[in-house]
Amino acid sequence: xxxxxxxxxxxxxxxxxxxxxxxxxxxxxxxxxxxxxxxxxxxxxxxxxxxxxxxxxxxxxxxxxxxxxxxxxxxxxxxxxxxxxxxxxxxxxxxxxxxxxxxxxxxxxxxxxxxxxxxxxxxxxxxxxxxxxxxxxxxxxxxxxxxxxxxxxxxxxxxxxxxxxxxxxxxxxxxxxxxxxxxxxxxxxxxxxxxxxxxxxxxxxxxxxxxxxxxxxxxxxxxxxxxxxxxxxxxxxxxxxxxxxxxxxxxxxxxxxxxxxxxxxxxxxxxxxxxxxxxxxxx
Amino acid sequence: xxxxxxxxxxxxxxxxxxxxxxxxxxxxxxxxxxxxxxxxxxxxxxxxxxxxxxxxxxxxxxxxxxxxxxxxxxxxxxxxxxxxxxxxxxxxxxxxxxxxxxxxxxxxxxxxxxxxxxxxxxxxxxxxxxxxxxxxxxxxxxxxxxxxxxxxxxxxxxxxxxxxxxxxxxxxxxxxxxxxxxxxxxxxxxxxxxxxxxxxxxxxxxxxxxxxxxxxxxxxxxxxxxxxxxxxxxxxxxxxxxxxxxxxxxxxxxxxxxxxxxxxxxxxxxxxxxxxxxxxxxxxxxxxxxxxxxxxxxxxxxxxxxxxxxxxxxxxxxxxxxxxxxxxxxxxxxxxxxxxxxxxxxxxxxxxxxxxxxxxxxxxxxxxxx
Ligand SMILES: Nc1nc2c(ncn2[C@@H]2O[C@H](COP(=O)(O)OP(=O)(O)O)[C@@H](O)[C@H]2O)c(=O)[nH]1
Ligand SMILES: [Mg+2]
Numbered sequence: 001x002x003x004x005x006x007x008x009x010x011x012x013x014x015x016x017x018x019x020x021x022x023x024x025x026x027x028x029x030x031x032x033x034x035x036x037x038x039x040x041x042x043x044x045x046x047x048x049x050x051x052x053x054x055x056x057x058x059x060x061x062x063x064x065x066x067x068x069x070x071x072x073x074x075x076x077x078x079x080x081x082x083x084x085x086x087x088x089x090x091x092x093x094x095x096x097x098x099x100x101x102x103x104x105x106x107x108x109x110x111x112x113x114x115x116x117x118x119x120x121x122x123x124x125x126x127x128x129x130x131x132x133x134x135x136x137x138x139x140x141x142x143x144x145x146x147x148x149x150x151x152x153x154x155x156x157x158x159x160x161x162x163x164x165x166x167x168x169x170x171x172x173x174x175x176x177x178x179x180x181x182x183x184x185x186x187x188x189x190x191x192x193x194x195x196x197x198x199x200x201x202x203x204x205x206x207x208x209x210x211x212x213x214x215x216x217x218x219x220x221x222x223x224x225x226x227x228x229x230x231x232x233x234x235x236x237x238x239x240x241x242x243x244x245x246x247x248x249x250x251x252x253x254x255x256x257x258x259x260x261x262x263x264x265x266x267x268x269x270x271x272x273x274x275x276x277x278x279x280x281x282x283x
Numbered sequence: 284x285x286x287x288x289x290x291x292x293x294x295x296x297x298x299x300x301x302x303x304x305x306x307x308x309x310x311x312x313x314x315x316x317x318x319x320x321x322x323x324x325x326x327x328x329x330x331x332x333x334x335x336x337x338x339x340x341x342x343x344x345x346x347x348x349x350x351x352x353x354x355x356x357x358x359x360x361x362x363x364x365x366x367x368x369x370x371x372x373x374x375x376x377x378x379x380x381x382x383x384x385x386x387x388x389x390x391x392x393x394x395x396x397x398x399x400x401x402x403x404x405x406x407x408x409x410x411x412x413x414x415x416x417x418x419x420x421x422x423x424x425x426x427x428x429x430x431x432x433x434x435x436x437x438x439x440x441x442x443x444x445x446x447x448x449x450x451x452x453x454x455x456x457x458x459x460x461x462x463x464x465x466x467x468x469x470x471x472x473x474x475x476x477x478x479x480x481x482x483x484x485x486x487x488x489x490x491x492x493x494x495x496x497x498x499x500x501x502x503x504x505x506x507x508x509x510x511x512x513x514x515x516x517x518x519x520x521x522x523x524x525x526x527x528x529x530x531x532x533x534x535x536x537x538x539x540x541x542x543x544x545x546x547x548x549x550x551x552x553x554x555x556x557x558x559x560x561x562x563x564x565x566x567x568x569x570x571x572x573x574x575x576x577x578x579x580x581x582x583x584x585x586x587x588x589x590x591x592x593x594x595x596x597x598x599x600x601x602x603x604x605x606x607x608x609x610x611x612x613x614x615x616x617x618x619x620x621x622x623x624x625x626x627x628x629x630x631x632x633x634x635x636x637x638x639x640x641x642x643x644x645x646x647x648x649x650x651x652x653x
Contacts, residue, residue, distance in 0.1 A: 001296060021295065021296065056382075056383075056386050075386070121296050121297075123295070123296050154314045154317050154318065155313075155314070155316075155317025155318065155320060155321055156298065156317060157313060158297070158298030158299070158313070171296060171297060171298065173298065176317075181321070183324050183325070184320075184321065184324065190295045191295035191296060
């Protein structure tokens with residue numbers, strides 16, 4: 001995945017930078033980049049994208065005009081995919097921004113475009129107490145048949161979502177709801193862009209789940225948080241409106257054991273990802 | 284010793300990633316990795332834990348310098364953990380450092396077979412880490428001026444210096460406490476007080492031991508070696524040579540920039556291991572490999588850094604590597620605090636009780652047999 005994007009000017013000055021995930025040590029990366037730019041001025045890359053390894057990371061870079069473009073990515077990343085993304089980045093920047101007298105201060109609109117290029121992975125975390133239907137929801141999204149026997153999740157179960165939901169890779173973190181695993185929650189939601197809080201729509205459970213909303217807002221304030229009022233097929237279910245009022249987050253109805261809810265749920269998650277991005281950009 | 288080992292990283296996006304495994308046929312379930320992770324949830328410092336996970340006895344290692352990373356050994360039925368705890372811990376440290384430095388070069392099978400390991404951080408390394416956190420280095424300077432100070436006052440001072448409300452005094456202070464430079468104590472019911480117990484001096488020492496070893500055993504390089512060391516410490520005029528005692532604000536002072544650089548090298552345990560080996564005597568690459576258990580490529584790149592930082596030099600013909608300067612950090616008794624304390628008492632800035640506690644601590648710190 002792309003961890004950071006940097007665009008450097010002629011003097012090795014940083015014209016643009018954005019971090020998508022923590023990398024080993026930000027400080028030495030900047031130092032390294034400045035040296036890299038100086039070095040690159042002495043060679044001709046012929047506008048090709050090259051890369052260089054530094055410990056577990058891989059730096060992809062290209063030069064065009066006065067500017068050096070860098071992705072801090074992982075060694076495991078596919079280099080042809082990175083090359084393609086690099087071309088997109090260079091094109092957009094050169095076309096729309098490089099002519100500006102002071103690009104560093106006039107980059108409105110550029111951020112969103114970089115997001116489109118660089119975000120290759122979205123983390124969606126599903127949180128909720130034991131037995132509310134988190135794992136069932138995950139199966140529903142993946143279009144898998146449900147196991148007959150309830151098998152409580154241990155710790156966290158991490159699965160990819162099918163591509164039809166989004167062009168980015170979505171990794172879904174299904175967190176175990178048993179209280180003995182609750183000490184993991186804070187750490188496990190780190191860096192999530194979307195958090196789904198699942199309730200079984202009983203009053204008792206929804207009230208308890210308010211705590212989860214708080215935890216998520218504390219741990220990942222930038223994440224988009226949505227609620228799920230699951231088990232709407234049961235007679236005791238509160239309405240989704242009621243659940244949403246109590247949790248104070250946008251909340252949607254669901255019957256996770258009913259396959260006909262799949263498309264609706266996919267729409268909800270897709271929207272949450274987009275809205276999450278838009279909110280992050282506005283902030 | 285166990286013959287199966289694996290390295291796991293909990294990545295914020297991708298989840299549990301088994302970065303290395305030996306043998307490669309080892310099969311691990313997400314559930315196992317979860318349970319191992321769970322075992323270490325409450326840990327705040329280095330720990331090796333043994334747990335029965337499904338059908339496996341696993342010893343798992345975690346430390347605070349490599350958050351998210353685990354080294355796990357699959358124990359054999361006849362392994363006595365208490366007998367091998369030290370070895371497992373030291374080998375796990377080695378693996379994690381090598382994963383950071385050169386992940387491609389990590390060969391778990393070879394590491395197990397050779398018994399490569401790393402010791403716990405030395406006092407010198409703990410000292411070095413102080414200079415790598417700007418707010419900590421700043422606190423040390425402040426403590427040199429104060430000797431003893433209330434934590435609350437230091438907290439306010441630090442926030443003001445850094446111009447940040449979020450800076451945590453505790454965090455900035457931690458490296459100083461870990462290294463035994465300061466002691467923090469409650470005096471009375473409400474006053475948390477910080478005492479400066481040691482000061483440290485960081486410099487490049489001449490490689491005395493290595494030189495005298497060369498004198499005995501490698502007469503062929505001695506003249507050249509002496510000359511290279513001399514070129515650093517006492518070059519011919521107009522160069523001034525190396526004088527670490529020049530005050531920090533002197534433009535010729537080698538200290539500030541160099542200290543940070545040397546500290547950065549000392550804290551890296553793999554670098555430190557090589558440095559330690561070279562402190563005693565010049566060595567060939569093969570001897571260094573034997574002594575440190577590090578793969579050739581890693582040795583090569585560290586020695587290259589040493590060479591460009593004027594720490595080591597190579598005698599090509601004899602295939603020997605030797606120190607030209609020996610990065611050193613030493614603790615010393617901060618005698619300058621004594622007059623500070625008496626002024627503070629007379630100006631009623633500190634109580635008699637605090638002053639006598641301070642002298643007590645200083646006495647205990649410095650009277651212990653070395
Ligand atoms: N009636 C009903 N049962 C559900 C629904 N969703 C999940 N369940 C059941 O609730 C139980 C717990 O589900 P699970 O997904 O394992 O919960 P988790 O602990 O949150 O992962 C299972 O027996 C599911 O079949 C639903 O929408 N309606
Ligand atoms: Mg579950």
